[in-house]
Amino acid sequence: MAQAAIITVKCQSRPGIIAAFSQAVVECDGDIKDINQFNDRMQDRYFMRMACTVRPEHMSLLSRRLESVAGRLGAYHHLRERQRPVRTLIMTSRFDHCLNDLLYRWRNGELPMMQPVGVVSNHPLSVACSRVHLGDIPFHHLPVTEDGRAEREEALRGIMEESGAELLVLARYMQVFSDRFVRDVEGRCINIHRSFLPGFRGQEPYRQASLRGVKLIGATAHYVTADLDEGPIIEQDIEPITHSDTIEDLVRKGRDIERRVLARAVRYHLDGRVFLNDDRTVVFPD
Structure with missing residues (x-):
């Protein structure tokens, strides 16, 4: 065959x-x-x-x-x-909608090239995955301490090495990596940001959008670099909003955008459709 x-x-x-x-x-x-x-x-x-x-x-x-x-x-x-799936480690914090969506798409055959080898969070299982069915997928808790980033990243390196992870997906993982760690995972670490970059970088992008009175909100999946929220963009999407939408409305609508944008970016990467081109990407959609 x-x-x-x-x-x-x-x-x-x-x-x-x-x-x-x-x-x-x-x-x-x-x-x-x-x-x-x-x-x-x-x-x-x-x-x-x-x-x-x-x-x-x-x-x-x-x-x-x-x-x-x-x-x-x-x-x-x-x-x-193509029949050899890519071993993928997923990281999350308190918001589980992107993690849940990736695992759902994997289980129903939409992401056949992905093989989840673990979930990592800075919160315990009861907080990070209270509504997520992990099954046999290992869970790793790497708590955040005041001076423990180096130790946390070293533990993450060990998890990646032990699991054979080839791709790291930040599914609403709300912690920042060191420049050294980012260099080590260059081109194989995808993040989802709650904004249509380059607008509204950093924290609370939906609040920023509401204060500016924008009429569109979006989400951006990009490769992680040392420059926060400035890595090469893989995929983006938007949704219209109105003056009557509250910040809570934007968060709710934004979660839907985040899920589909991250899933598409991961699928494109797994299927060899994304090429790094300096600070940009070349993407061949399916």
Whole structure:
């Protein structure tokens, strides 16, 4: 039976990139199902995502052919087998709606590429997950202390290493990481912010929005960087509001936006649809 795979490519723009990587797939008796590409002319960079199927016995041969092509073109590339889910660690605080939504979508098959390997919170289980069914998913409580950030991050590193986590999702985790930790998880840590960035950064964005009398509120999923709420944006969405909406109304409406924006961002990342491009991203929606 053919095995589905995703090939992602990032390199300097030049002719013949699609042809070269397509030829590698064809030479391994593979079947190309879909190709997305983008040429960033300002940065002279080329991005490509290729979905294909290959027989399992030809996967190692395909890997070698792709290495050869990438070396010849000076390209960064990655080959991932689609049936191998990405081991994902989810962090949350007191608000569980994003965590609940991700686990629901995973269980009903909307996020087949995600394999939850643990939930981490700065609050105990009874507070962080009182309405969440974790099942066999391990829960880890890392309490916040006045001078304990280094110890907390070291414990988190241990959880990630022990669980083999490849992706860290901050599902309304309301704590800030050190610059060192952020550098270590660059490009594999996704956060959901309660605002249509770059507007209303930091704390209480819905209160800020209400005071400014805006007519739209939104949410933003982005990669975490050392600059708070300024990481490369993956996905955003908005919803109209009126002068009669209270701050509580904005929070309620905002939770719906947060859930769907984070879920889409996680799905795009898992499916190899997101490329870092300096402070921006290239995203190929499904």
